[in-house]
Amino acid sequence: MAAKPRSASKRSQRTKLQPIQEASSEPPLSRERIVAIAVELLDAQGIDGLTMRRLADRLGSGVMSLYWHVDNKEDVFDLALDSVLEHRGSPETGESPDWRGDVVHMLEDWRARMLRHPWSASLLPRRALGPNILSRLEMLSKTLSRAGVADANLNAAIWSLWNYVMGATLTRASFDLSEEDRAAAQQRLTHLSEHYPTIERSRLLLDNDWDGAFRKGLDFLLDGLSPR
Amino acid sequence: MAAKPRSASKRSQRTKLQPIQEASSEPPLSRERIVAIAVELLDAQGIDGLTMRRLADRLGSGVMSLYWHVDNKEDVFDLALDSVLEHRGSPETGESPDWRGDVVHMLEDWRARMLRHPWSASLLPRRALGPNILSRLEMLSKTLSRAGVADANLNAAIWSLWNYVMGATLTRASFDLSEEDRAAAQQRLTHLSEHYPTIERSRLLLDNDWDGAFRKGLDFLLDGLSPR
DNA sequence: CATCGTATGGTACATCGTACTAGTCAAGCG
DNA sequence: CGCTTGACTAGTACGATGTACCATACGATG
Structure with missing residues (x-):
């Protein structure tokens, strides 16, 4: 009666030997x-x-x-x-003196991984607390704590960084997908510069230096987070 | 032969009078x-x-x-x-001395509006540069500029705030939808406290004060943004 | 009356996720 | 050896969905 296994692991515990699977075409499903x-x-x-x-x-x-x-x-x-979101916990857990560099590095890696697969950003709105994410949160928590962030601020600090990274990735991914929309928007915006004079002047929608903006914003946030 | 109107406005320009539409049941579509x-x-x-x-x-x-x-x-x-995301541009555009308060107020309103309709967060990953969003960006831009943020930092500052709000809203909305998942996660986490000792200790996933955390993180960011 | 633009809606179709069912094959056991 | 069992594969079929296509109705205009 082949009871369908519960939602958890049914992955082959790979008993003894896989049945040779002659070179015909496909390896077994997994x-x-x-x-x-x-x-x-x-x-x-x-x-x-x-x-x-x-x-x-x-x-x-x-x-x-x-x-x-x-x-x-x-x-x-x-x-x-x-x-x-794969993340192997850094082996040198936490004795680097450059805590800021560590945080920046991890978050930039996170963002880069997601941007390499732009669809991942649109999957974010679902529950996503797999081990990889937890591992990254743990790393953040440890590093910030080590850096001297007050315990009362720790959770807020972690979520701030998380939120920033998620938002930045999401924004970048969605804008990237529709370059022509952006052009159209800027078009419309130029046309309506009476309504939006300031962002028209600063060319907000034409600025293409996403990586630089990400880094800069992260620096702002870390400046605010740093214990005084 | 009834050319289907182009994607733009076909909305009734409401010529003279709508044809009475007797009280039977439904008003006309619009x-x-x-x-x-x-x-x-x-x-x-x-x-x-x-x-x-x-x-x-x-x-x-x-x-x-x-x-x-x-x-x-x-x-x-x-x-x-x-x-x-509706936003009526504040009538008192930009003479309030409390620029920080203005920004916080607008962003909290933004977040609150979206959280009142949690599905909106999962729609974010699509292009979304309607007039309402542009209007909010314009307000941000104007206020920050007035506050003395350097022109070279202006765009990065705007995007930082935008990203933070988007990320925070997204996070909050998705966690809200699955309270039991969060419990399960914390369960798993307690069980695996050897792997994630720091976030276990700080009870990161049990902290329910989302509004406070949002406000706190926003303060961090604004601290970092404030011209020195 | 004829014509046309605006607006409505029924039918039909391709495509989707997946429930149900039946099958194959290897291992274990009498 | 045959029989059972459990892991795995797969065909068929069903209900739901977005929407193309077509026919129609009606007020305004000629």
């Missing part, structure tokens, strides 16, 4: 393979490009076979997101 | 009515609860009639989002 191909598909076709049928096609399997390894499509999204 | 009901539906049923069929039902119209007023479902989402 969560890892599903997630990997899902990410490929998302990278290539965007968020709407991922359908269970396409995923199965690319894996050379039947559609319903996926559901043995995965609960549903939501599950695929969650796994794909988590795989993008 | 963009405004569609958006209003869409927001109701989204509030009640969440993002997946909005379907064109349901929308038409609630409006007492046929499904395809919607498409006269609206390009497609994406369009409905965009309009709904914009309607949530």
Whole structure:
């Protein structure tokens, strides 16, 4: 009666030997393979490009076979997101004297990883507390604590940095997707410069130095966070 | 042959008089009515609860009639989002001496509006440069400029605040939706306190004072932004 | 009366996620 | 050896969805 395993791990505990799987075509299905191909598909076709049928096609399997390894499509999204946020805890946990540099480095890596897969930003609005995220939060917490941030401010400080990174990534990803919209917006804006004179003058929407702006804003925030 | 109007305004220019529309049941369709009901539906049923069929039902119209007023479902989402972000430019544009208070007030209003419609956060990842957002950016820009932020830092400052608000709203909305997940996470975390000792100790995931944390983080950021 | 722009809505279709069901194959056991 | 069992694969089918296409209705204008 093949009881469908509960939502948790049903991954092959890889008993003795995998049955040779002659070189014919496809390796056996596995969560890892599903997630990997899902990410490929998302990278290539965007968020709407991922359908269970396409995923199965690319894996050379039947559609319903996926559901043995995965609960549903939501599950695929969650796994794909988590795989993008991968983070191996730095081995030198916390004796570097340059705490600011450490924080900046970790957060820039975080942002860069997500921007390499722009669809990940639009998946953020779902619960996302996988081990990778927790590990990053832990690193933040430890470093800030070490830097002398007061305990009463610690949580607020962590969330501030998290929020900033999420917002910046989201903004960057969505603007990147629609370069022409931005042009159109600036167009409209120039046309309506009577309504929005200040942002028109500062060319807010034409400024393309996203990385620089991210770094600068992060510096503002860290300036404010630094214990005085 | 009834050329379908281009994507722009086809809204009734309300020629002379609407044809009485006897009290039978429904007022005529209009963009405004569609958006209003869409927001109701989204509030009640969440993002997946909005379907064109349901929308038409609630409006007492046929499904395809919607498409006269609206390009497609994406369009409905965009309009709904914009309607949530409504912003009437403050009449006292910029002579208040308390620039910090002005900024905080506007951003808190922004966040509050979005949290009143939690689905709006998950719509953010799309291009969203409607007039309401532009108006808020303009206000930010003007106020910061008045406060003495250097021109070279102005754009970065604006984006920092924007990013922070977006991230904070997104985080808050997604955590709010899954209270039980948070409990489960903290459970898992307590269990794995060896891996995440610092955030376990600071009870990061149990801290419920979102409003306070938002305000505190905003203060950090504004501290860093303030010209020295 | 004829024509046209505005507006409405029914039918139909392709596509989606996935429930249900049946199948295959290897390992364990009598 | 045959039988069972459990891990895994897959075809079929169903209900839901967005929307293209088409027919229609009606007031205003000629």
